[in-house]
Amino acid sequence: GDSVTQMEGPVTLSEEAFLTINCTYTATGYPSLFWYVQYPGEGLQLLLKATKADDKGSNKGFEATYRKETTSFHLEKGSVQVSDSAVYFCALKIPQGYQKVTFGTGTKLQVIP
């Protein structure tokens, strides 16, 4: 079945450090890929997405590239801030049927001043 695997956390970084959160997927067909962010005490928000191979999604300094050859969608940011502390979820959506979204386990990021 469809699945998403992302690196376990928590990830602790100093402010202005470089961030990478790995995400790989298994899916039939050609899924759309997403990163969602959940700030403390809040619901999930879409951070960025990519709908086809080689697409790069970007938002708020974060970016991720849809790599079909490695079935990956790693999240990166060049310089993290304390306000980026949150849980990040990688997810995929199969375009057929109900188009349900399958999530990874989430990676907690803590950025310290």
Add this chain to the structure above:
Amino acid sequence: GAVVSQHPSWVICKSGTSVKIECRSLDFQATTMFWYRQFPKQSLMLMATSNEGSKATYEQGVEKDKFLINHASLTLSTLTVTSAHPEDSSFYICSARQATNTGELFFGEGSRLTVL
């Protein structure tokens, strides 16, 4: 952006009682709504998909009679946890899909259920 609201955000109930959680799309019509359950330190587990005016589609392993889902209108879906037990304690999150070409998903704030 589009807003999805869940109510209540936090509920405590006694074992054996039923609890209803509402999910509303406030400024758009949602043809499809999804209910997820989030365990501590774990991912969101899709429980069911509900389409307005039809029966919900439950994921494997989710008890239909335990978790009743109703999607009576294009802006409201409800999840009722029947005869709740402590193991039902969890964070329940709904999401709604806009009835547009993009079909983007928007998430509610979540509802934390604690069963004593």
